[in-house]
Amino acid sequence: MESINKKGHNIWTTLTLIILAIFALFIAYPLILVLYKSFIDPESGVLTLSYFTKFFSKRFYWSTLVNSFEVTICTTLLSVIIGLPMAYIMKKVKIKGSGLLSILIVISYLSPPFIGAYAWIQLLGRNGALTNIINSIFHVKMNGIYGFSGIVLVFTLQSYPLVYMYITGALKNLDNSLNEAAESLGCTGINRVIKIIMPLIMPTMFASSLLVFMRVFADFGTPMLIGEGFKTIPVLIYTQFMSEVGGDDGFAAALCVIVIIVTILLFFLQRFMANRNTYSMSALKPMEAKKEKGLKNIAHVFVYFVAFLSIIPQIVVIYTSFLNNNGGQVFTKGFSLKSYKATLLAKDNSVIRNTYLFGLAAIAIIVILGVLISYLTVRKKNFFTHLLDTLTMFPYIIPGSVLGISFLFGFNRKPLLLSGTAVIMIVAFSIRRMPYTIRSSTAIIGQISPSVEEAAISLGASEMKSFTKVTVPMMLPGVLAGAIMSWITVISELSSSIILYTTNTKTLTVSIYTEVIRGNYGNASAYSTILTLTAVTSLMLFFKISGKKEVSI
Incomplete structure (x- = not known):
């Protein structure tokens, strides 16, 4: 029994260190680079406060x-x-x-x-x-x-x-x-x-x-x-x-x-x-x-x-979105599906696919890591899990545009060349929305008595098996409901994606924003309608899974 506990302890410690390394790479490292660039002159390489002086000395x-x-x-x-x-x-x-x-x-x-x-x-x-x-x-x-x-x-x-x-x-x-x-x-x-x-x-x-x-x-x-x-x-x-x-x-x-x-x-x-x-x-x-x-x-x-x-x-x-228009900019009399033809049926249009694929990939990462992190911070408390808990809260505090800029600072050159790829978008979405799932999963675990897991271990199950076969199934309904709400916020993310996107990784929110800037309100409305209908459908699914009739916090 002692060897099983020791083995289980080693597994959880290893998991903690791996997840801690992931968050150190994608949160601590980019933010340290931001801090470094704000105090270092790029030409001379010496410490300077000139950027901060520039900000506070000019009213503009x-x-x-x-x-x-x-x-x-x-x-x-x-x-x-x-x-x-x-x-x-x-x-x-x-x-x-x-x-x-x-x-x-x-x-x-x-x-x-x-x-x-x-x-x-x-x-x-x-x-x-x-x-x-x-x-x-x-x-x-x-x-x-x-x-x-x-x-x-x-x-x-x-x-x-x-x-x-x-x-x-x-x-x-x-x-x-x-x-x-x-x-x-x-x-x-x-x-x-x-x-x-x-x-x-x-x-x-x-x-x-x-x-x-x-x-x-x-x-x-x-x-x-x-x-x-x-x-x-x-x-x-x-x-x-x-x-x-x-x-x-x-x-x-x-x-x-x-x-x-x-x-x-x-x-x-x-x-x-x-x-x-x-x-x-x-x-x-x-x-x-x-x-x-x-x-x-x-x-x-x-x-x-x-x-x-x-x-x-x-x-x-x-x-x-249903108004007749001339090229998406000038509305004419009557109704038509021109805006939807220009968006949904466009040959080079991949923004809807990107939004759903990036969103689903991000949610999968959020759910898996969110459940593991919440379990580690509640059930396996130590210095490393406390550090992990603190580190995972930073994306909750930091604005999306700041996170996007820090990602470009950190992953714009080899060996960590991620800028311009779908990977950096998915990672940004996952990191941005992770704290919400962690907090909700932590609350769910707090409602599950440790004696349930102890009973499974006393019957011969390992700690990992007890977690996967007992704890996770008990958490699943609440986690899925939380994942749906996270999904809605992920597909609506603009602040970080507007910094990180390229032509090949455009999402619905970026497309809506760029169409509005160009004055193409017809196309922007069509994209917005798709986003709204996706959110409403997801909300109905949330009510179905959670058994609730309202969202309260």
């Missing part, structure tokens, strides 16, 4: 960081202002079609933000449908949705669902007897919400708010499309690195370091707030939705209006 550069903070702070506040009452109303009031509304809200969250950006351009751009109507009715001349206000609008409608899902999950664990006790003591209406419910869900609200902040701060697609003169720091990083007149690698690396520092500080702030403000509650008497009468039914109007605004981008792109 450091104002992008200020702009990013302005956008993210406003978006975060508005997301909470919308997401909190939405979650509370949906839990407290019987809303007709609440199940469908929840699905629509989740779809709006899973859709890439830049799709919402170009959909709103078609509605509120300088020549948008709504812009023309407003201008003709009120005899004004709107400049469109571009700039700060447009960016905040798109981000808010795409981010509040995250707050909504988090708070919905928190309200499920809220014991309604506290509400009833407060009401019996004379605390009614809005006072009860402020004094009882708000303090209890405050940790969840902080956690979701910081996640929104980090997500918006790192996004580059939306401000790139509708920012115009209002630049954010992810846009600056992209333009400095990908400049057609010769990008400045060292300066782009310094910008990446600044963004990494900011996001790491935000991450630790999130951890601190979560650890400091946590409550454990069991809902012995959960909140129940009740029918409201009279003026209280105005809640229906608020919920329907917000849900409609959220899903407008998907409605617009689907509608636009």
Whole structure:
């Protein structure tokens, strides 16, 4: 028995070191190169702070960081202002079609933000449908949705669902007897919400708010499309690195370091707030939705209006994809399938195949490594597994554009020449979305008693056999459900793929972005519709496998 345990221990140690080496190669090594390039002069090879001095000494550069903070702070506040009452109303009031509304809200969250950006351009751009109507009715001349206000609008409608899902999950664990006790003591209406419910869900609200902040701060697609003169720091990083007149690698690396520092500080702030403000509650008497009468039914109007605004981008792109057009740029009267013929039936079109193949390959890697890493960090705790757990969290913190640039720094020459290949795209997708599967798998393993595995070992099974035959099958439903959600985020990835793609490795999101830049809204809408339908189908599959009727975090 001792030799079996020793052998099992050696297997798990070997696995830990192999996985640690993989993550060291694809996370630590590229990020160290970014750090190196930001401090080293390429010509003299000496240590320098010139790149950082350049950034902080010129308003044109450091104002992008200020702009990013302005956008993210406003978006975060508005997301909470919308997401909190939405979650509370949906839990407290019987809303007709609440199940469908929840699905629509989740779809709006899973859709890439830049799709919402170009959909709103078609509605509120300088020549948008709504812009023309407003201008003709009120005899004004709107400049469109571009700039700060447009960016905040798109981000808010795409981010509040995250707050909504988090708070919905928190309200499920809220014991309604506290509400009833407060009401019996004379605390009614809005006072009860402020004094009882708000303090209890405050940790969840902080956690979701910081996640929104980090997500918006790192996004580059939306401000790139509708920012115009209002630049954010992810846009600056992209333009400095990908400049057609010769990008400045060292300066782009310094910008990446600044963004990494900011996001790491935000991450630790999130951890601190979560650890400091946590409550454990069991809902012995959960909140129940009740029918409201009279003026209280105005809640229906608020919920329907917000849900409609959220899903407008998907409605617009689907509608636009069927409009008759001249070459995808100029829409003419009537409907046709020209946009789909130009995309689906194009001879050199491989973007849909690439998206699905890269996505499936990435999900396979994510599931296998995610399950192994979560098992090692929960069941086989030691120095190496703790180091692995820390290292695997970095892609969660680091923006996709920064990861893409670091990959090009690290794998652009032999013997690790991966740039321009499908491999680097698959690895980037896998690394980017791995933390989500690891966290969900860790939670599942925490619910499985170690005594189950011990019983299998006592009956003669090895540790590895106990893991594959007992633990993995018990984890499988939860892991598959998590894998489907990861799949939706993988196929919607833009930030890293826009840096790493070539003509042969284009994906749907890259094609949508490039078509929008060219003004080919018909083709962009057709691609977006395919992406949206894939996400909706995947979401339905998630509900089927998980047995849930909603997505809550």
